[in-house]
Amino acid sequence: MNKEPISALQSIDKKLIVFILILLLLSISKSFAINLNEFNPDKGVIALMYHRFNENKYPSTNIRSKIFLEHLNEINNTKFEFISFNKFNEIIKKKMEKNYFLLTIDDAFESFYLNAWPVLSKRKIPFILFVSTREVGKYGYMTWEQIKEIKSSGLATIGNHSHSHEYLIDWKEKEIRSDLEKSIKIFEKELGYSPKLFSYPFGEYSTILKKIVADLNFEFAFGQHSGVIDSSKDFLELPRFPINEKYGELKRFKSIIQNLPFPYKKITPENRYIKGDENPPKVKIKFFENLIDVKNITCYSNEGNVWRKSDIKFINESELEILLKEKFKSERGRINCSLWAEKNRWRWLGIQYVIAEY
Numbered sequence: 349m350n351k352e353p354i355s356a357l358q359s360i361d362k363k364l365i366v367f368i369l370i371l372l373l374l375s376i377s378k379s380f381a382i383n384l385n386e387f388n389p390d391k392g393v394i395a396l397m398y399h400r401f402n403e404n405k406y407p408s409t410n411i412r413s414k415i416f417l418e419h420l421n422e423i424n425n426t427k428f429e430f431i432s433f434n435k436f437n438e439i440i441k442k443k444m445e446k447n448y449f450l451l452t453i454d455d456a457f458e459s460f461y462l463n464a465w466p467v468l469s470k471r472k473i474p475f476i477l478f479v480s481t482r483e484v485g486k487y488g489y490m491t492w493e494q495i496k497e498i499k500s501s502g503l504a505t506i507g508n509h510s511h512s513h514e515y516l517i518d519w520k521e522k523e524i525r526s527d528l529e530k531s532i533k534i535f536e537k538e539l540g541y542s543p544k545l546f547s548y549p550f551g552e553y554s555t556i557l558k559k560i561v562a563d564l565n566f567e568f569a570f571g572q573h574s575g576v577i578d579s580s581k582d583f584l585e586l587p588r589f590p591i592n593e594k595y596g597e598l599k600r601f602k603s604i605i606q607n608l609p610f611p612y613k614k615i616t617p618e619n620r621y622i623k624g625d626e627n628p629p630k631v632k633i634k635f636f637e638n639l640i641d642v643k644n645i646t647c648y649s650n651e652g653n654v655w656r657k658s659d660i661k662f663i664n665e666s667e668l669e670i671l672l673k674e675k676f677k678s679e680r681g682r683i684n685c686s687l688w689a690e691k692n693r694w695r696w697l698g699i700q701y702v703i704a705e706y
């Protein structure tokens with residue numbers, strides 16, 4: 349007898365639940381999206397990545413002490429400051445009013461402690477040191493005592509750079525997870541906490557590695573693709589400019605530190621780990637509508653293992669396809685796009701794919 353009224357009530361309930369769910373979803377997606385009215389596409393954080401200091405037999409990861417001092421002086425001339433991780437964490441979520449620099453050092457080599465740390469300490473320059481826990485104390489690497497010493501200065505923020513520093517993205521999900529969990533345990537034992545920031549070994553990440561990093565509660569993860577960080581960037585795919593002897597030349601450095609952010613909504617394929625039949629990837633970049641005029645963008649890539657200008661095609665005003673004709677034939681497939689913004693200043697967007705068979 350009461351059947352009808354109850355089912356009517358149930359259907360109202362269902363509609364209400366669906367309505368509430370939609371509202372919830374809307375509010376969640378809104379909180380992830382950036383508010384373009386509050387966003388300044390001309391301000392950002394230039395993160396620089398160094399490895400070895402004055403270990404001149406390793407030019408691809410080294411910077412000579414003299415050149416490093418010149419870099420610090422150049423940054424001093426810009427009047428913009430190096431910021432600590434705490435300050436970075438604060439400003440990156442707000443509307444930025446000026447530009448900043450973030451100094452990051454990967455691997456915790458002893459040469460950092462011997463040749464760069466005294467300079468940073470004297471000049472009170474904050475930095476992030478990314479440590480791979482397996483290597484600490486080995487020949488050529490810093491010890492835990494040295495890491496704790498720089499940590500206690502208040503200038504250093506320690507970040508996680510995995511345990512083994514192997515080519516993790518070639519590993520099975522379970523093995524990757526276990527490597528990172530091992531490093532977390534060691535950090536907890538040695539420092540009393542586990543850092544919430546991560547640097548991908550070799551700057552390489554896949555959808556799986558990124559998901560594990562998110563699952564393990566890391567809040568920021570840095571790669572080695574070039575670009576300027578702005579608040580629209582995915583915090584688990586932050587770009588950095590790698591600086592070494594080859595790319596440390598003063599003219600190039602001066603140009604890097606003038607770069608502006610290149611905001612974009614999305615790059616596909618999202619998985620930066622490319623397997624056989626996905627090479628060459630069909631790369632598309634979706635920009636924010638009406639934020640910056642992208643029609644004069646140029647892109648270069650190392651398709652076919654030769655650096656050359658790539659053909660591009662606009663799908664519509666805010667979406668671009670990069671027409672790679674050849675497969676990537678080395679371990680790293682790179683695409684660098686730039687857009688002239690104002691006198692001597694470029695917007696820079698680097699994409700790095702890792703090719704699985706290498």
Ligand SMILES: [Zn+2]
Pocket residue numbers: 454455509513549550
């Ligand atoms: Zn490294």
